[in-house]
Amino acid sequence: MAFSSDSFLDIDRSAPPKVRGFRFAGIAAGIKANGKPDLGVIVADEDVAAAGVYTKNRVRAAPVEIAEKRTRKGHLRAVLVNSGNANACTGKPGEKAALAATAALAKKLGVPAELVAPASTGVIGALLPADKIVDAMPRLLDAVGTDKASDFARAIMTTDQWPKVAARTLKLGKESATVLGIAKGAGMIHPDMATTLAFVVTDAGASPALLQKLLREATDATFNAISVDGDTSTNDTIVLMASGKAGTVKAGSKEAKKLREALEDVLGALGRSIVQDGEGAEHVVTFEVTGARSDSDARKAAKTIATSPLVKTALHGVDANWGRILAAAGRSGAAFDPSGASIHVGDVKIVGGGMPIGKDAEVAAAKIMAGPAYTIRVSLGRGPGKARYLTCDMGKSYIAVNANYRS
Amino acid sequence: MAFSSDSFLDIDRSAPPKVRGFRFAGIAAGIKANGKPDLGVIVADEDVAAAGVYTKNRVRAAPVEIAEKRTRKGHLRAVLVNSGNANACTGKPGEKAALAATAALAKKLGVPAELVAPASTGVIGALLPADKIVDAMPRLLDAVGTDKASDFARAIMTTDQWPKVAARTLKLGKESATVLGIAKGAGMIHPDMATTLAFVVTDAGASPALLQKLLREATDATFNAISVDGDTSTNDTIVLMASGKAGTVKAGSKEAKKLREALEDVLGALGRSIVQDGEGAEHVVTFEVTGARSDSDARKAAKTIATSPLVKTALHGVDANWGRILAAAGRSGAAFDPSGASIHVGDVKIVGGGMPIGKDAEVAAAKIMAGPAYTIRVSLGRGPGKARYLTCDMGKSYIAVNANYRS
Numbered sequence: 170m171a172f173s174s175d176s177f178l179d180i181d182r183s184a185p186p187k188v189r190g191f192r193f194a195g196i197a198a199g200i201k202a203n204g205k206p207d208l209g210v211i212v213a214d215e216d217v218a219a220a221g222v223y224t225k226n227r228v229r230a231a232p233v234e235i236a237e238k239r240t241r242k243g244h245l246r247a248v249l250v251n252s253g254n255a256n257a258c259t260g261k262p263g264e265k266a267a268l269a270a271t272a273a274l275a276k277k278l279g280v281p282a283e284l285v286a287p288a289s290t291g292v293i294g295a296l297l298p299a300d301k302i303v304d305a306m307p308r309l310l311d312a313v314g315t316d317k318a319s320d321f322a323r324a325i326m327t328t329d330q331w332p333k334v335a336a337r338t339l340k341l342g343k344e345s346a347t348v349l350g351i352a353k354g355a356g357m358i359h360p361d362m363a364t365t366l367a368f369v370v371t372d373a374g375a376s377p378a379l380l381q382k383l384l385r386e387a388t389d390a391t392f393n394a395i396s397v398d399g400d401t402s403t404n405d406t407i408v409l410m411a412s413g414k415a416g417t418v419k420a421g422s423k424e425a426k427k428l429r430e431a432l433e434d435v436l437g438a439l440g441r442s443i444v445q446d447g448e449g450a451e452h453v454v455t456f457e458v459t460g461a462r463s464d465s466d467a468r469k470a471a472k473t474i475a476t477s478p479l480v481k482t483a484l485h486g487v488d489a490n491w492g493r494i495l496a497a498a499g500r501s502g503a504a505f506d507p508s509g510a511s512i513h514v515g516d517v518k519i520v521g522g523g524m525p526i527g528k529d530a531e532v533a534a535a536k537i538m539a540g541p542a543y544t545i546r547v548s549l550g551r552g553p554g555k556a557r558y559l560t561c562d563m564g565k566s567y568i569a570v571n572a573n574y575r576s
Numbered sequence: 577m578a579f580s581s582d583s584f585l586d587i588d589r590s591a592p593p594k595v596r597g598f599r600f601a602g603i604a605a606g607i608k609a610n611g612k613p614d615l616g617v618i619v620a621d622e623d624v625a626a627a628g629v630y631t632k633n634r635v636r637a638a639p640v641e642i643a644e645k646r647t648r649k650g651h652l653r654a655v656l657v658n659s660g661n662a663n664a665c666t667g668k669p670g671e672k673a674a675l676a677a678t679a680a681l682a683k684k685l686g687v688p689a690e691l692v693a694p695a696s697t698g699v700i701g702a703l704l705p706a707d708k709i710v711d712a713m714p715r716l717l718d719a720v721g722t723d724k725a726s727d728f729a730r731a732i733m734t735t736d737q738w739p740k741v742a743a744r745t746l747k748l749g750k751e752s753a754t755v756l757g758i759a760k761g762a763g764m765i766h767p768d769m770a771t772t773l774a775f776v777v778t779d780a781g782a783s784p785a786l787l788q789k790l791l792r793e794a795t796d797a798t799f800n801a802i803s804v805d806g807d808t809s810t811n812d813t814i815v816l817m818a819s820g821k822a823g824t825v826k827a828g829s830k831e832a833k834k835l836r837e838a839l840e841d842v843l844g845a846l847g848r849s850i851v852q853d854g855e856g857a858e859h860v861v862t863f864e865v866t867g868a869r870s871d872s873d874a875r876k877a878a879k880t881i882a883t884s885p886l887v888k889t890a891l892h893g894v895d896a897n898w899g900r901i902l903a904a905a906g907r908s909g910a911a912f913d914p915s916g917a918s919i920h921v922g923d924v925k926i927v928g929g930g931m932p933i934g935k936d937a938e939v940a941a942a943k944i945m946a947g948p949a950y951t952i953r954v955s956l957g958r959g960p961g962k963a964r965y966l967t968c969d970m971g972k973s974y975i976a977v978n979a980n981y982r983s
Contacts, residue, residue: 228906228914228930258902260915260931293899294932403903478885482975492700495665496810499635507635508667523635524667525701565975568889 190412195324198305201253209324219245220380224405230257232287243377246284256297266299335438346415350435354443374413387432450561461554471558473501481563489534509550597819601719602731605712608660616731626652627787631812637664650784653691663704673706742845753780753822757842761850781820794839857968868961873910878965880908888970896941916957
């Protein structure tokens with residue numbers, strides 16, 4: 170069963186592939202007032218190598234601090250994830266609640282608590298009801314199964330419109346390994362229900378150090394290059410666990426490269442699904458900056474363009490507003506001479522030599538921009554640097570959702 | 577005739593004070609299709625000391641390049657300003673058009689063209705119709721008068737809902753000097769009609785070097801600390817001209833400090849008026865960050881909070897959403913420990929020790945947030961650094977205006 174990243178949207182989300190060495194569950198534990206699933210677990214059959222990437226925000230929820238500390242030791246047995254409560258800005262009591270919840274799971278599994286990584290998403294500033302999680306623990310573990318990844322995916326949703334699941338296979342010698350990713354998003358759009366969470370499991374194996382390197386690289390190329398509105402959350406977490414049941418991958422090998430590509434494909438597909446799920450979003454747009462002095466300059470320009478409210482409202486208005494794009498690049502800090510800049514919408518060139526091509530080009534570009542997904546290429550004409558940034562349009566429902574979210 | 581910055585909104589905009597040594601005019605030259613005033617001039621009686629501050633955007637319109645080069649020499653006779661066309665992204669032909677327009681004025685005034693600074697605001701990517709400006713020159717100069725500052729203010733408007741004029745007097749020994757500022761804004765909201773332009777004249781006198789220093793400081797404290805949406809334009813320009821008819825101010829003197837304060841008051845009042853004029857804006861909000869490690873850290877935090885779409889939509893929703901404010905501060909790069917942070921809306925404390933005070937406090941805060949103007953104070957509990965940033969809420973009409981602007 171193989172999924173290419175491009176076929177992501179055709180995945181049967183209710184039947185993700187099994188991954189040797191892992192079991193999943195998702196149930197309703199009463200954390201959400203509406204009674205929907207809100208507690209999930211991924212349990213490895215034995216201690217497995219693990220890696221993690223966490224929010225760079227200085228305001229970090231208790232579970233992020235704990236998960237980072239524990240994952241850094243290189244091995245995990247399980248992740249315990251709740252939705253409905255972010256356990257952020259809850260101080261010492263919040264830390265205790267997260268410790269109590271993971272301790273209850275560890276006890277049931279008969280392992281040290283240090284092998285359980287917690288993650289939370291939901292309302293900020295309310296204490297996690299650890300007692301509800303502890304009470305639900307027997308039911309949660311009763312529900313665990315190798316084919317329950319879709320239950321887990323549903324249990325970690327907040328305002329997501331659909332569960333986010335992506336998978337890919339890769340050959341390791343004669344063995345076929347699977348990389349399965351499960352995420353929740355719309356986080357940056359619904360900041361009180363904070364957060365982008367992603368959990369990736371694979372039956373490929375690697376050292377914790379190699380896993381950390383591959384996950385970091387794959388994250389920089391995918392999740393760190395998407396934007397709904399430029400805000401980041403207090404709870405963002407990505408955890409990778411590798412059982413090694415399909416064989417082991419060594420640093421510097423061809424297989425390591427294949428594993429990184431698979432991680433990139435899976436995280437990339439999850440990232441696109443998150444952007445697509447942005448409320449009010451009608452267009453998913455990839456900004457591709459080329460010709461920058463350096464990759465770093467290209468990233469600056471791509472990020473500034475992709476997060477500019479003026480650019481994003483123009484995308485919503487299906488307006489090939491090259492002036493806003495150029496002006497955003499201009500203030501990004503990237504070095505370039507505007508008179509060498511060009512812009513393409515899809516295949517249509519709308520700016521060359523820093524000046525507009527003409528009305529006909531803009532009309533042709535607008536036709537492309539009416540579609541649900543397209544690429545805008547900005548060449549700075551300065552060097553070999555390039556970068557991509559995924560974004561969505563900003564429409565009226567963005568305002569409606571975010572102005573009235575807590576009312 | 578004295579105006580404090582606080583009484584700015586009560587100024588009779590149709591009768592700004594005269595300033596010795598300067599005459600003004602504003603007429604319709606046919607640049608705007610709707611026939612509204614679109615060409616303005618400020619003429620000094622003789623060459624005067626001058627200073628300028630310009631957009632940091634790398635994409636700069638031809639008039640910005642020319643104005644900066646000419647003002648840097650320290651003296652000007654006149655500024656020539658048009659609305660309806662930004663003359664940006666117009667390449668060599670745009671530069672020629674700006675040179676032709678200023679040359680026509682210089683010829684009429686009998687001075688070298690280098691003494692005329694141009695400024696333009698309006699649609700990007702369309703060549704400035706220099707011939708219309710040249711043709712209108714006799715009419716423009718016929719209209720010039722010491723009492724025509726309000727005509728000038730109207731001629732430089734684009735989508736502004738009202739002209740922006742502010743003035744203050746200061747004592748220089750026994751003489752009373754006046755600082756008069758005229759601006760157009762809504763620029764960052766209407767990015768194709770780009771631009772914040774501001775022109776300040778005073779009958780105080782100072783060396784070009786001192787003027788440049790005072791203008792830079794006053795700009796950093798005012799115009800560089802306001803945001804409608806975080807975008808900057810291709811044409812932003814502030815020019816200061818000083819005739820010296822009320823006496824001369826020396827560097828390091830008490831009078832120099834007074835002049836800087838007057839400049840700050842005038843630019844501050846113009847800045848507030850620009851933010852207030854943001855379409856869709858119902859609330860003008862000052863974010864005051866204190867307790868940062870340094871002023872630079874405080875500025876980072878204040879700017880990130882004030883330009884966050886999530887924060888700005890919460891302001892629109894009259895929601896004391898402290899979680900979004902803390903999260904924005906957390907990603908700003910400012911160093912602080914969230915557990916030491918507090919937030920006040922007006923006098924109401926809603927966060928202490930990084931945690932929410934409670935529902936009652938948020939209800940009390942929401943009452944303040946229903947008003948047209950208020951302050952939110954964020955203390956990082958880390959050091960003596962402080963900064964302010966002025967912003968407005970982001971409402972549905974922001975989207976409507978910006979998504980459909982060019983259609």
